[in-house]
Amino acid sequence: MDHAYAIKHLTMFLEWVNQHLSDLESAHHQEGVPYPDPPQELELEEVLVRQIENAYAPNLGDYATNQWVQPNRWMIAREAAIQALGRARSAQEIAAFLRPTSPALTADGLHSWVWEPAAPLWAAEAYQDAVLAAARTVNRRLQQKLGRHDVGETDLCMQSFDMKAPAEGKPRLRFDGDRSTPTWRARQDGAKYTSAGAFLAIRNLAAHEDEVNWSQQEALEYLATFSVIARWIEECTVETAL
Template sequence: MNTEWALNQLQDFISATEVHHVRAPSGVISVGTYKTAESEVEVVKKAQIVEQILNRAIPGWRSLEVDTRRKKWALHHEVALRAKESLLRQEELQKNLGENAPEISAAKLHPWVWNGASSLWQSGHYRSAVEDAAKKVNAETQNKVGRRDVSEKNLFQEAFSTDAPITGKSRLRRMTNDGSDTYRSVQRGAMALAEGIYSGIRNPFNHEDPKDIDEQVALEYLAALSVLARWVDEAIVEATP
């Protein structure tokens, strides 16, 4: 998240939703009404963006209890104040409440992986997001080597094989074939990683109880897929003349 941008958006919204009391006209028996600093139209526009920031900064914020009987935007206003303070002091919070360890951003994984997973991930369907990411990596690999007759584990075994290419079976080379142990090692490593992913992650999804998986587990699965996707993407295709 771009913290500086988010803070500016939050402050703009906080200012827009400050309320003041409007007294009832003379002769009218009423306690009056409350009015936001900016018009309802402008507040609604800002809320569209701010709600997405709040979803990131304070998950589950809509369930917080705030007195909104007389102030329509009271919940948004209070949560925006909380989110602003949280973002301003996030470094302090991380140092004092938990390990200041590096974090993985799913959005920064290889594009094949995140493009395949993002839609379902955003809606909380983590297992399905991983499945779609695995399908996307498989499809992109098929495209790169021009194959449709083989997929998943077998596809990667043939693509990263150290055998010479033959008609209809192009190979992927992670480095120049210089006949060294290193060359054979990186090719074998790519095959092993792909087999682990498709045999140990993707395939069990087809046979296990279709319950969802934990977000952290899903993120780790996506990270593994991202490594494989990057290796495929950066590999050189070797085909028959």
């Protein structure tokens, strides 16, 4: 629901109805002066306002318009509009209050390979540089663990988690578990493509674009991606050729 739209029309309606009630009050105190008719704009706006009122509370706008004489008829209309306006103004706040509590991802809870190099840059709101620093550190840690500095990070991830047997100069990373099961093979393949994809889609963008307009939330999610990869690298054992 467009609460701003509702607030605009309810406020406009209340201004007109209050003015009309003031005119009715003036006529009441003048003997022989008939009650003035409501302005056409007020009556036209009421048609829309009653629909808005019903959107906020069923039947709120279904008050009768012909069983009360002036000024009671418009006092009833004003009361309904006030109630709807109160609901419209507080709708977003109430929705936020009633929304289920969601867990929070804390940056300093990310893997140390990710957060430690990113933290000073993050503090300076240099989110792109923070993500790049984290990615580079994860890559260096992977190189150190495998003793390889001969290929780029994407190729290194593809080779490291590959299920082929290790070859001379090409050690592999292996998760614990029964390697004969589909679950183990799926995890190994998933780590292979996820880690390679992260360097391709995130690290390369951060490194080669002059400026990437990442929000703080987006950058935090990218850091979390590299945190997962860092945990996989640290968890896995290195398997070398016999």
